[in-house]
Amino acid sequence: MTPAELAELATFISVARRRSFRRAAAERGISPSAVSHAVRRLEERLGVQLLRRTTRSVSLSEVGQQLFARVQPAFNEIHNAMEIVNSFRDTPYGAVRLNAPRSVAPIVLAPVMGRLLRQNPGLRLDVSVDDRLVDIVSDGYDAGIRFGERIAQDMVAVRLPVQLRWAVVASPAYFREHPVPETPHDLGRHICIRYNFPSGIAFPWEFSQGAANLVVDVNGPLALDDQEMMVEAAVHGAGVAFVWEGRAEPHLRAGRLMRCLINWCPPFCDLFLYYPRERHVSAALRALIDALKQRVPGPAAPERKLSPRSQTKPDRLSKS
Numbered sequence: 001m002t003p004a005e006l007a008e009l010a011t012f013i014s015v016a017r018r019r020s021f022r023r024a025a026a027e028r029g030i031s032p033s034a035v036s037h038a039v040r041r042l043e044e045r046l047g048v049q050l051l052r053r054t055t056r057s058v059s060l061s062e063v064g065q066q067l068f069a070r071v072q073p074a075f076n077e078i079h080n081a082m083e084i085v086n087s088f089r090d091t092p093y094g095a096v097r098l099n100a101p102r103s104v105a106p107i108v109l110a111p112v113m114g115r116l117l118r119q120n121p122g123l124r125l126d127v128s129v130d131d132r133l134v135d136i137v138s139d140g141y142d143a144g145i146r147f148g149e150r151i152a153q154d155m156v157a158v159r160l161p162v163q164l165r166w167a168v169v170a171s172p173a174y175f176r177e178h179p180v181p182e183t184p185h186d187l188g189r190h191i192c193i194r195y196n197f198p199s200g201i202a203f204p205w206e207f208s209q210g211a212a213n214l215v216v217d218v219n220g221p222l223a224l225d226d227q228e229m230m231v232e233a234a235v236h237g238a239g240v241a242f243v244w245e246g247r248a249e250p251h252l253r254a255g256r257l258m259r260c261l262i263n264w265c266p267p268f269c270d271l272f273l274y275y276p277r278e279r280h281v282s283a284a285l286r287a288l289i290d291a292l293k294q295r296v297p298g299p300a301a302p303e304r305k306l307s308p309r310s311q312t313k314p315d316r317l318s319k320s
Contacts, residue, residue: 011038016068023140092283093122100145102129107246116291143275157272165267167245169257191239192218207264
């Protein structure tokens with residue numbers, strides 16, 4: 001089998017596994033049209049139809065199912081063999097496709113990416129940021145970053161040593177015209193910049209102090225689905241925003257924003273990198289995990305399988 005024929009077969013396996021030309025293209029780092037051409041050449045060479053295509057779906061024909069069942073284990077063995085070789089390299093080689101919430105990706109990944117790629121020149125990191133609740137398996141990602149309560153129990157989860165904290169902020173001009181809230185209940189009398197999940201569901205503002213926990217449904221004429229826009233809107237006097245502390249920090253230092261209800265916004269650490277339990281952890285993914293675990297000083301965070309109980313709480317900022 002020639003290298004070109006082997007590449008066509010590998011492309012077919014990606015499409016068969018993902019049931020999508022677009023997802024297979026993302027997995028292989030090529031265009032969807034290149035994926036389509038490769039599969040078509042394979043079908044023409046074999047003289048059979050391997051895939052049934054419609055405008056909405058991709059499925060395997062009977063012969064496609066049999067071919068996939070026979071060749072996928074062989075390609076898995078090839079991949080595992082290459083990973084054994086990879087383990088002897090000074091630095092890992094390969095690509096990692098990662099999905100992370102748009103709201104926290106800059107806080108979590110920005111301090112890590114430059115150093116990680118400099119230390120591992122053979123590593124390629126493809127990051128997709130999205131506040132929707134994404135199925136990393138069906139969408140072709142190697143791993144994801146989410147809050148613990150929304151990670152399926154069949155995933156391996158690595159707690160990240162990232163301390164997060166909410167901040168209630170508004171511009172000095174806004175607070176000159178409105179009294180500064182002293183408790184979360186006071187927010188009902190304020191113009192609030194609401195956050196909407198990608199699905200359109202409104203995100204409730206959650207507060208805690210000691211044993212007290214409050215969920216406040218706020219009102220205001222402006223609703224956004226991006227924290228950067230919420231911060232900018234608050235800077236320009238549109239109202240009170242509830243955003244990650246790290247996103248507002250530059251404006252707080254510069255005096256463009258003022259903060260309130262600090263005692264009602266305690267820090268917490270509930271962010272995880274997760275990946276399918278049955279998937280082999282490549283050297284490239286291991287390098288990313290190690291870099292994220294070493295982001296701040298402290299003991300290494302353990303890897304664990306989440307319990308079913310952790311699925312019952314609402315997600316803080318990745319609800320679909």
